[in-house]
Amino acid sequence: xxxxxxxxPWWFSGVLVGLTVPLLYLLTGQGFGISTSFQQIGAMCSPNxxxxxLRDFNKRKGMWTLMFVxxxxxxxxxxxxxxxxxxxxxxxxxxxxxxxAIRLLVGGILIGFGTRYAGGCTSGHAITGIANxxxxxxxxxIFFFVGGLGVTWGLGSLIF
Amino acid sequence: xxxxxxxxxxxxxxxxxxxDIPTAGISGLTLAMSxxxxxxxxxxxxxxxxVRWQRVHDMFLFKExxxxxxxxVGVVVAMVSMLIxxxxxxKSIEGxxxxxxxxxxxxxxxxxxxxxxxxxxxxxxCPGPIYAQVGAGAWMGLFTxxxxxxGMFAYAALKPKLPH
Numbered sequence: 081x082x083x084x085x086x087x088x089p090w091w092f093s094g095v096l097v098g099l100t101v102p103l104l105y106l107l108t109g110q111g112f113g114i115s116t117s118f119q120q121i122g123a124m125c126s127p128n129x130x131x132x133x134l135r136d137f138n139k140r141k142g143m144w145t146l147m148f149v150x151x152x153x154x155x156x157x158x159x160x161x162x163x164x165x166x167x168x169x170x171x172x173x174x175x176x177x178x179x180x181a182i183r184l185l186v187g188g189i190l191i192g193f194g195t196r197y198a199g200g201c202t203s204g205h206a207i208t209g210i211a212n213x214x215x216x217x218x219x220x221x222i223f224f225f226v227g228g229l230g231v232t233w234g235l236g237s238l239i240f
Numbered sequence: 241x242x243x244x245x246x247x248x249x250x251x252x253x254x255x256x257x258x259x260d261i262p263t264a265g266i267s268g269l270t271l272a273m274s275x276x277x278x279x280x281x282x283x284x285x286x287x288x289x290x291v292r293w294q295r296v297h298d299m300f301l302f303k304e305x306x307x308x309x310x311x312x313v314g315v316v317v318a319m320v321s322m323l324i325x326x327x328x329x330x331k332s333i334e335g336x337x338x339x340x341x342x343x344x345x346x347x348x349x350x351x352x353x354x355x356x357x358x359x360x361x362x363x364x365x366c367p368g369p370i371y372a373q374v375g376a377g378a379w380m381g382l383f384t385x386x387x388x389x390x391g392m393f394a395y396a397a398l399k400p401k402l403p404h
Binding site for chain 1 (some may be wrong): 283284317324332348352372
């Protein structure tokens with residue numbers, strides 16, 4: 081039980097992350113990916129949108145992705161509340177501030193725009209795409225790190 | 241004689257009420273399993289600490305291999321799983337064949353990928369962890385989520401003008 085309540089080691093976490101791909105295929109028939117949920121939420125929030133990206137999206141089929149991310153939120157709650165010996169520190173103290181809120185908002189905009197433009201995020205491109213030897217997903221993953229490393233090493237002293 | 245269950249009738253897209261049923265085109269079972277799998281993945285993300293800003297920051301600083309190892313092991317396990325699924329031609333529980341849909345290459349993979357990476361480093365979260373943070377009551381994550389939705393709407397509006 082103590083093993084469960086402590087932060088899980090990388091090998092255990094990695095295996096469970098990887099198993100998400102086949103389990104999701106077997107149980108739902110869907111390919112693993114999360115950022116499509118943004119499009120689903122956008123399409124649901126603006127049913128009369130003139131934007132083809134939202135208008136032409138199949139909201140009925142996309143319901144699975146909304147259920148999936150509601151599940152992720154529930155899983156976060158369960159893991160934090162019942163499966164952790166100590167409170168999890170999600171953000172550093174410096175982020176619990178107006179400046180932190182602005183950084184998260186701006187960073188969030190980059191995530192929403194970037195993942196939709198790239199056609200996927202860490203789950204759809206890095207894990208599922210590379211696992212299926214889809215070379216554009218490897219390119220996407222390389223550029224995820226180009227962006228992340230560039231910001232961290234290039235602008236780090238200004239942002240963090 | 242074939243007896244249709246209530247469920248099958250509701251899921252028939254040809255049914256005259258199909259347009260009124262928000263889940264038509266996808267089964268209740270799939271939705272329930274999606275919720276279950278999401279819960280599983282949310283627990284894994286949280287317990288692996290992928291949801292912590294510090295872990296992501298330390299990944300980009302090359303301070304610890306934790307995140308790289310999780311992603312690396314995840315890719316290998318997923319790859320082996322897909323090979324097994326293909327070799328036994330496994331089907332989903334609803335009997336549908338399992339086939340990966342390749343994501344195509346276009347300029348957005350490079351440009352959008354870089355932009356997402358920058359956001360990942362600033363917020364310390366990729367899309368999955370955003371939902372896990374909010375669910376766990378780390379309310380600052382709401383700013384990331386609202387931002388992500390703004391970003392998605394911006395892409396929806398600009399898409400016709402962006403190089404693809």
